[in-house]
Amino acid sequence: ATLHRLWPEIEKVVKQEVAMAKLGVGESGTGWQLFAEDGEMRMYRREEEVDGMVVDPLKAVHVVKGITGRELCHYFFNPQYRYDWETTLEHMNVLETISEDTLIFHQTHKRIWPASQRDVVFWSHLRRLPNDQDRDGPDIWTVVNNSTEHPDHPANAGKCVRIFLTVCLLCQTRVDPPKAGAPVSRDDITCKITYCSVVNPGGWAPASVLRAVYKREYPKFLKRFTAYVKNQTKDKPIMY
Numbered sequence: 001a002t003l004h005r006l007w008p009e010i011e012k013v014v015k016q017e018v019a020m021a022k023l024g025v026g027e028s029g030t031g032w033q034l035f036a037e038d039g040e041m042r043m044y045r046r047e048e049e050v051d052g053m054v055v056d057p058l059k060a061v062h063v064v065k066g067i068t069g070r071e072l073c074h075y076f077f078n079p080q081y082r083y084d085w086e087t088t089l090e091h092m093n094v095l096e097t098i099s100e101d102t103l104i105f106h107q108t109h110k111r112i113w114p115a116s117q118r119d120v121v122f123w124s125h126l127r128r129l130p131n132d133q134d135r136d137g138p139d140i141w142t143v144v145n146n147s148t149e150h151p152d153h154p155a156n157a158g159k160c161v162r163i164f165l166t167v168c169l170l171c172q173t174r175v176d177p178p179k180a181g182a183p184v185s186r187d188d189i190t191c192k193i194t195y196c197s198v199v200n201p202g203g204w205a206p207a208s209v210l211r212a213v214y215k216r217e218y219p220k221f222l223k224r225f226t227a228y229v230k231n232q233t234k235d236k237p238i239m240y
């Protein structure tokens with residue numbers, strides 16, 4: 001994959017997104033407003049518009065027990081599971097397999113009245129990162145999705161309005177030492193999740209509609225996705 005034309009962009013965007021995801025909502029200056037809370041999950045957004053279109057950056061932080069960052073990123077990255085947890089997905093297609101950890105997707109999402117239907121083309125990269133806090137702790141895992149162009153799916157050539165997004169799922173795992181001699185079980189594992197996303201809706205959509213959609217869909221997505229991974233992994237050996 002190091003020889004692929006996208007490789008320099010992938011390296012740059014992954015470094016930028018991971019650095020941003022590691023910033024707390026406090027440190028990255030003012031402007032983050034809490035808009036949803038559910039147990040350990042906190043969802044923040046900044047109200048931003050580009051050319052009169054809502055492109056509110058979103059940052060969600062969540063802590064889940066019993067699954068590792070590698071497991072979360074495995075189920076987020078791999079196409080074969082996506083229809084199980086991505087409720088707004090209408091169609092998904094892998095356009096290119098750049099390497100086993102780098103794919104290019106085309107997705108159409110269900111139409112959200114009164115806006116027109118959207119589609120997206122993005123590269124998706126799965127990456128293991130060293131744990132910079134605790135050298136002998138589990139690694140950090142991330143998936144970065146970033147819009148790209150593809151000759152088979154020119155933007156706005158069909159019925160869908162092309163959206164543009166950058167998404168980063170960053171997962172940091174912690175293992176609390178079990179009682180002396182006991183093996184590590186899923187009860188000893190905690191994963192801190194940071195999900196950052198900026199979605200440019202492409203064509204015009206009413207700000208009120210977009211903000212209502214984001215307020216409804218993002219909490220639902222993160223809750224459903226983490227519950228899905230817990231259910232998929234509960235009887236499987238732990239993947240670090």
Ligand SMILES: CCCCCc1ccc(-c2ccc(S(=O)(=O)CCO)cc2)cc1[C@H]1C[C@H]1c1ccccn1
Pocket residue numbers: 086088107109112115116118120145163165167197199201205210213214217218221
């Ligand atoms: C008028 C609505 C315009 C935007 C509709 C739309 C399209 C794609 C997306 C989207 C596409 C990909 C990703 S992902 O994280 O890369 C995972 C892979 O699927 C995430 C979200 C979002 C939304 C916005 C509904 C909003 C919404 C928010 C969370 C989930 C679903 N829908």
